[in-house]
């Protein structure tokens with residue numbers, strides 16, 4: 001059986017993490033498992049409970065925190081997000097590679113609890129492009145967009161903490177770089 005592994009993907013809101021992961025999972029569906037987080041955020045149009053997120057109330061989220069149900073959790077732009085511990089630990093034990101798509105505070109918590117996790121940072125080509133992508137997605141209220149853009153500066157400043165930094169300018173190229181980091185790490189160094 002292959003050895004289980006934890007992979008963290010972080011980057012500012014709107015940089016394209018979800019878009020990259022969708023393609024990555026389509027190409028490697030037998031190798032990779034994406035953790036489904038819990039959040040207190042309201043569902044966006046088209047988002048499905050249990051698939052995109054487990055949508056929970058704040059009291060439910062607080063109860064899950066108190067019961068130690070999260071591997072990590074954080075507050076981001078006014079909502080809480082957390083990685084359910086049990087499915088991730090089970091998958092890793094059964095030899096699967098598990099990806100967490102999480103923000104900076106959560107990535108820092110995972111770095112402490114799973115120092116061997118591979119940590120990848122996805123950066124935007126520019127702040128102008130990042131703002132265009134968040135606005136182009138047209139799924140967040142104006143106040144949430146502003147909070148996310150403000151937070152993006154802090155996240156980009158922390159990019160150097162991560163094992164690998166990938167600029168998501170051209171989607172295919174960025175995807176190729178993630179695949180090299182995951183599946184050909186030795187070749188990437190040579």
Ligand SMILES: Nc1ncnc2c1ncn2[C@@H]1O[C@H](COP(=O)(O)OP(=O)(O)OP(=O)(O)O)[C@@H](O)[C@H]1O
Pocket residue numbers: 011012013014015016017018019020133134136137168169170171
């Ligand atoms: N390389 C790219 N070039 C142009 N547009 C892109 C690229 N990657 C993603 N996008 C677009 O940017 C927008 C934001 O992408 P996405 O929702 O995947 O970001 P995210 O990082 O997952 O955001 P969040 O953290 O808020 O969930 C989407 O409209 C997507 O189509």
Ligand SMILES: Nc1nc2c(ncn2[C@@H]2O[C@H](COP(=O)(O)O)[C@@H](O)[C@H]2O)c(=O)[nH]1
Pocket residue numbers: 011012013017037038041072073074076081082083084101102103104105106107
């Ligand atoms: N620390 C955690 N961050 C998470 C988790 N799930 C998602 N996220 C991050 O939150 C922001 C906002 O997400 P959105 O879906 O509201 O746009 C984004 O950076 C996600 O990566 C989690 O379990 N823990």
